Amino acid sequence: METAMTTTSAHNWDHNVVLSVEHLTMRFGGLVAVNDLSFNVGRGDITALIGPNGAGKTTVFNCVTGFYKPTEGRIAMRHGAGLQADRIEALTRTGRQFDDDGDNRVFLLERMPDFEISKRAKVARTFQNIRLFGGMTALENLLVAQHNPLMIASSMTIGGILNLPGYRKARAEAIDFAAYWLEKTGLIDRADDPAADLPYGAQRRLEIARAMCIRPHLLCLDEPAAGLNPRESTELNELLQYIRRDHDTSILLIEHDMGVVMEISDHVVVLDYGQKIADGSAEDVKNDPKVISAYLGVDEDEVAAVEESIDMPVIHHAKKPSENGEGGQP
Amino acid sequence: MEYFLQQLINGLTLGSIYGLIAIGYTMVYGIIGMINFAHGDIFMVGSFIALATFLALVAIGISALPLILFITLLVSMLFTSAWGWTVERLAYRPLRGSFRLAPLITAIGMSIVLQNFVQITQGARVKPLPPQIQGGVTLIEGVTENGTIAVQLSYMQMIIIATTLALMIGFSLLISKTSLGRSQRACEQDQKMAALLGVNVDRTISLTFVMGAALAAVAGFMFLLLYGVIDFYIGFLAGVKAFTAAVLGGIGSLPGAMLGGLLIGLIEVFWSGYFSVEYKDVAAFSILVIVLIFMPSGLLGKPEVEKV
Amino acid sequence: MTTAPSTARMADSVKDAAIAALLVAVLGFFFLALRTDIGTGGLDLTTRWGLWFIAIAITFGVRLALNLFVFKAARPVTRGIKVTAPAGLTSFVGRFLGPFLLILALCLPFLLMALFPNRDRQFIDLAILIMTYVMLGWGLNIVVGLAGLLDLGYVAFYAVGAYSFALLAQYFEIGFWTAVPLAGLLAALWGIILGYPVLRLRGDYLAIVTLAFGEIIRVVLLNWYDFTGGPDGISGIPKPSFFGLDFSRTGGFAEFFGLDYDSIHRFIYLYYIILVLALITNFVTLRLRKLPIGRAWEALREDEIACRSLGINTTNTKLTAFSIGAMFAGFAGSFFATRQGFISPESFTFLESAIILAIVVLGGLGSQVGVVIASVVMIGGIEVLRNLGFLKEIFGPDFEPTQYRMLIFGLAMVLIMVWKPRGIISSRNPSAVYKERKKISSDMVAQGEGH
Numbered sequence A: 001m002e003t004a005m006t007t008t009s010a011h012n013w014d015h016n017v018v019l020s021v022e023h024l025t026m027r028f029g030g031l032v033a034v035n036d037l038s039f040n041v042g043r044g045d046i047t048a049l050i051g052p053n054g055a056g057k058t059t060v061f062n063c064v065t066g067f068y069k070p071t072e073g074r075i076a077m078r079h080g081a082g083l084q085a086d087r088i089e090a091l092t093r094t095g096r097q098f099d100d101d102g103d104n105r106v107f108l109l110e111r112m113p114d115f116e117i118s119k120r121a122k123v124a125r126t127f128q129n130i131r132l133f134g135g136m137t138a139l140e141n142l143l144v145a146q147h148n149p150l151m152i153a154s155s156m157t158i159g160g161i162l163n164l165p166g167y168r169k170a171r172a173e174a175i176d177f178a179a180y181w182l183e184k185t186g187l188i189d190r191a192d193d194p195a196a197d198l199p200y201g202a203q204r205r206l207e208i209a210r211a212m213c214i215r216p217h218l219l220c221l222d223e224p225a226a227g228l229n230p231r232e233s234t235e236l237n238e239l240l241q242y243i244r245r246d247h248d249t250s251i252l253l254i255e256h257d258m259g260v261v262m263e264i265s266d267h268v269v270v271l272d273y274g275q276k277i278a279d280g281s282a283e284d285v286k287n288d289p290k291v292i293s294a295y296l297g298v299d300e301d302e303v304a305a306v307e308e309s310i311d312m313p314v315i316h317h318a319k320k321p322s323e324n325g326e327g328g329q330p
Numbered sequence B: 001m002e003y004f005l006q007q008l009i010n011g012l013t014l015g016s017i018y019g020l021i022a023i024g025y026t027m028v029y030g031i032i033g034m035i036n037f038a039h040g041d042i043f044m045v046g047s048f049i050a051l052a053t054f055l056a057l058v059a060i061g062i063s064a065l066p067l068i069l070f071i072t073l074l075v076s077m078l079f080t081s082a083w084g085w086t087v088e089r090l091a092y093r094p095l096r097g098s099f100r101l102a103p104l105i106t107a108i109g110m111s112i113v114l115q116n117f118v119q120i121t122q123g124a125r126v127k128p129l130p131p132q133i134q135g136g137v138t139l140i141e142g143v144t145e146n147g148t149i150a151v152q153l154s155y156m157q158m159i160i161i162a163t164t165l166a167l168m169i170g171f172s173l174l175i176s177k178t179s180l181g182r183s184q185r186a187c188e189q190d191q192k193m194a195a196l197l198g199v200n201v202d203r204t205i206s207l208t209f210v211m212g213a214a215l216a217a218v219a220g221f222m223f224l225l226l227y228g229v230i231d232f233y234i235g236f237l238a239g240v241k242a243f244t245a246a247v248l249g250g251i252g253s254l255p256g257a258m259l260g261g262l263l264i265g266l267i268e269v270f271w272s273g274y275f276s277v278e279y280k281d282v283a284a285f286s287i288l289v290i291v292l293i294f295m296p297s298g299l300l301g302k303p304e305v306e307k308v
Numbered sequence C: 001m002t003t004a005p006s007t008a009r010m011a012d013s014v015k016d017a018a019i020a021a022l023l024v025a026v027l028g029f030f031f032l033a034l035r036t037d038i039g040t041g042g043l044d045l046t047t048r049w050g051l052w053f054i055a056i057a058i059t060f061g062v063r064l065a066l067n068l069f070v071f072k073a074a075r076p077v078t079r080g081i082k083v084t085a086p087a088g089l090t091s092f093v094g095r096f097l098g099p100f101l102l103i104l105a106l107c108l109p110f111l112l113m114a115l116f117p118n119r120d121r122q123f124i125d126l127a128i129l130i131m132t133y134v135m136l137g138w139g140l141n142i143v144v145g146l147a148g149l150l151d152l153g154y155v156a157f158y159a160v161g162a163y164s165f166a167l168l169a170q171y172f173e174i175g176f177w178t179a180v181p182l183a184g185l186l187a188a189l190w191g192i193i194l195g196y197p198v199l200r201l202r203g204d205y206l207a208i209v210t211l212a213f214g215e216i217i218r219v220v221l222l223n224w225y226d227f228t229g230g231p232d233g234i235s236g237i238p239k240p241s242f243f244g245l246d247f248s249r250t251g252g253f254a255e256f257f258g259l260d261y262d263s264i265h266r267f268i269y270l271y272y273i274i275l276v277l278a279l280i281t282n283f284v285t286l287r288l289r290k291l292p293i294g295r296a297w298e299a300l301r302e303d304e305i306a307c308r309s310l311g312i313n314t315t316n317t318k319l320t321a322f323s324i325g326a327m328f329a330g331f332a333g334s335f336f337a338t339r340q341g342f343i344s345p346e347s348f349t350f351l352e353s354a355i356i357l358a359i360v361v362l363g364g365l366g367s368q369v370g371v372v373i374a375s376v377v378m379i380g381g382i383e384v385l386r387n388l389g390f391l392k393e394i395f396g397p398d399f400e401p402t403q404y405r406m407l408i409f410g411l412a413m414v415l416i417m418v419w420k421p422r423g424i425i426s427s428r429n430p431s432a433v434y435k436e437r438k439k440i441s442s443d444m445v446a447q448g449e450g451h
Helices: A057-064 A085-092 A116-117 A140-145 A146-154 A165-184 A200-212 A230-246 A258-264 A280-284 A289-295 A302-308 B003-032 B039-059 B066-095 B101-122 B155-177 B177-190 B190-195 B201-227 B232-251 B254-274 B280-296 C006-033 C051-071 C085-116 C120-146 C155-172 C176-198 C203-223 C264-290 C291-301 C304-309 C314-340 C350-363 C370-384 C389-394 C400-419
Strands: A019-026 A030-044 A047-049 A072-078 A106-108 A123-125 A218-222 A251-255 A267-272 A275-280 B136-144 B145-153 C032-041 C042-047
Touching: A019 A057, A019 A251, A030 A057, A030 A251, A030 A267, A030 A275, A047 A057, A047 A230, A047 A258, A047 B101, A047 B155, A057 A072, A057 A218, A057 A251, A057 C042, A072 A085, A072 B201, A085 A106, A116 A123, A116 C304, A123 A200, A123 C350, A140 A165, A140 A200, A140 C291, A146 A165, A146 C291, A165 A200, A200 C006, A230 A251, A230 A258, A251 A275, A258 A280, A267 A280, A267 A289, A275 A280, A275 A289, A280 C291, B003 B039, B003 B136, B003 B145, B003 B155, B003 B177, B003 B201, B003 B232, B003 B254, B039 B101, B039 B201, B039 C006, B039 C032, B039 C120, B066 B101, B066 B201, B066 C006, B066 C400, B101 B232, B101 C006, B101 C032, B101 C350, B101 C400, B136 B155, B145 B155, B155 B177, B155 B254, B155 C389, B177 B190, B177 B201, B190 B201, B201 B232, B232 B254, B232 C203, B280 C176, B280 C203, C006 C032, C006 C051, C032 C400, C085 C120, C085 C264, C120 C264, C120 C291, C120 C350, C120 C370, C155 C176, C155 C203, C155 C314, C155 C350, C176 C203, C176 C314, C203 C350, C264 C291, C264 C314, C264 C370, C291 C314, C291 C389, C291 C400, C304 C314, C350 C370, C370 C400
Parallel strands: A047 A251, A047 A267, A123 A218, A218 A251
Antiparallel strands: A019 A030, A019 A072, A072 A106, A267 A275, B136 B145, C032 C042
16 A cells, blocks of 8 residues: 655545544543544545544544534535545534535534434444344345435335335345345355344445445544454455455544554544644654554653563564554553 | 422322322332232232221221221232232233233233222212311411411321331331342342242242232321222322332332432422313323433433443 | 252242232232221222132142142243244144134134034124234234334224224214225324424323323323214214115115124124234234335344444324324224214223233234234233133122222233243244344344333
């Protein structure tokens, strides 16, 4: 991946933005989980959100996907190209949730209920602790994800009860689309098995396939590689690259596995204690002393000494999964 | 004002009874997360046992009323506990770890069984017991245009409120200080982990049912003394209201159950006193619906954060 | 276990049986041995030692016999008794049971007339009753079985349907066939009104709130004397007509078709009405299950949060399930009103809700055939107990078998649930198939929120 540019202003995520998080703050009672966080997700990029446990990554995800209402801040989603700063400013002043202009829509996610974010803004997500419909087959899981278009095709159920040809066609297409993603995730042979029956790695892939069935502009993955073996991890990398390349879908992911992060990310945002401590290309970030200190749990000026003493740089070896990230919090 | 105070006293008395039943619901819900639908009928069984004991004691010639009351209370607590234990053993324990709806259905089944068992063995007609404890103290005497109104606190009401308070304090201590209480709280948090750490989960749950049944028996006895009429069907409505009280107070919380019970009692009495007797149940249920919509975790319950 | 000496087992079995007998002695003391009755000077306490001893002895004997011959262990295992039918049989039954039951249902009145010429009226009436519960069970199955919303106040919508028809007939002289859709719509409307504020509640809270609604509606019906007649109810509800023909002695159905007048015609007609209504319910439910809305219901039962992340408006989805379920209860309610000709709040107690819910859960959540089996077993079973007159000859003239109906009903509920916690039919049919239709074991299927 040759995304590293010579100057910072030339980064894709600075001018071709799909999602911008601006001054996001989330408080739970007295606890500040996310504090004045701003970052961009570039269109077509794979953006990784990393940080030690408890840094607030999942909270950011829940704000973006509408499961939490942020205390403060703006989360803007764009379907069209460019920054579109003026339109977003104008939309913010109106109090509306989104500005509909053909294919070039902009959305203020912090104003939208969770299901609308998925339905209209086309932001899909997966969950840290897989949330599949366990008693339904893999195929059914993917059909549920196509609920909204199918509802329209079934003329809000009436046409479906009468089994009108229009609905029959839409249904067949939906099954084909689901089969396409089952094929891509290597699950086509398990299409008629209940999701709860699949092995762990397959469940993770099925959840991604299901998210892709809403035809998202942005796919948010919460620790997609957690619990995968090395081979599955490699397959996941390929799948994500494929999604980004062939489906015009930008990816935002939370990941602990530094191997995955460093290998596939174009852009890495590092959080610690709810605040952004680094933001840049994978190359930039992994050499940032602030990041290393956050992961090692020591002060910045001690980093060099500690690294020397343990002789095991945490994220310098990009291919090596890091266990130290887990225990990084002081 | 006098009328208001009188209603307040009446409401607190009724509320104490609801509160005692509600504790049983809340403890069971807290520990195994199920609505023990048969609990209202355990209360009914308790009142029947109390009635029979009372009559038996009178029949064998004991004349000292306090002694009779005391023995009746103990006997009904003891025997009702056996019923509570049996219901758990037969209908709930085999379904431990099963699906959520299964124990709910067996609970409804047990409720039907208990009602009909008592109806068959004791007859369907109501059992009236003449008031046993009479008299009271006049707190305030007021004069209105219609004559004098006195605010009365009867001995009966005093006994009910005092017993409830004593039991409430006793149980709070039991839960917070003893090892049984600790096991109970451990099972509430995580049954598997508690079992791994050597807590006898089955025994703890059984004891929870026994304790709930004992309190329901007290409530049943007091209901008998206060109203003087019982039948095999009193458990349903009292049970539903007590459950309402438990939910209102925040299910899983002992003080919440007591508070909820008092509130339901007060709402019912005030509604009857100022609006209409016929719609008192509607008032209690409407409050429940409103509280749940705006405060889903009840008054003293822990707010539940949706885990994503 | 097998090598254990039989004397030890015997001793353990006796000990266990003795404990059981002791428990019965304790539990039964105040109910079997003592009895309070209203006497001349207040309450009398009578003793029935004989009954008590018999109960203890029976318990000891039965428990001992069970320990020795059935459980074959010192301690009976209440869990883990599994009866597995061979796979071939299950799939055979699965494929043909539905059509077989349908054909049976279609011919039933004539079968009954041929087989029991003297008691046909009674049996057809029972079939009507069972079919009513089948329809109610199917309606509730949408709410509880598919959408996973625990509704303990379903009878409220049944009452709304019944009272809608009764009141429309009373005030506007509307006939049955006009009233049925109106009653269904009104019940659905009530479903939306009651459902909207409460459907965001978690499982058990939803259960208790629906129970409260059921009671509120009953209490209002009971006390709004001017409008509903209060406890007196509403009588003189019109009977349904057959394309304008009444089932009267003269000038009605029999005369038009040149038949001899027989009151059984009306029973048969009523039977077919409820059969058609029930089949419509079944057809719509089966169709809905395969449509996006039905799949969304099931997804909601599985995981609500995942549904929201996929763009499903969960509030609306729950509301549709709730109101469609309510609508079918409304249809059934208006049928109930026309069949009885008289309704009062008595018929719409919590017990009815409990019975309908029990039918759905015992049958197996989400299973349509399960509902039929459970209705036949439970409702039919209750009625069979009415007809056990011969028991009087065994237990003496004071013995009243009907008294024991609900007791046995309750026991059956407990026993069936302990035996099969997921209901009689406990597998799920996928709503869409890619290659091969596989049944999904119910162990994987969730039962709704808060489990």
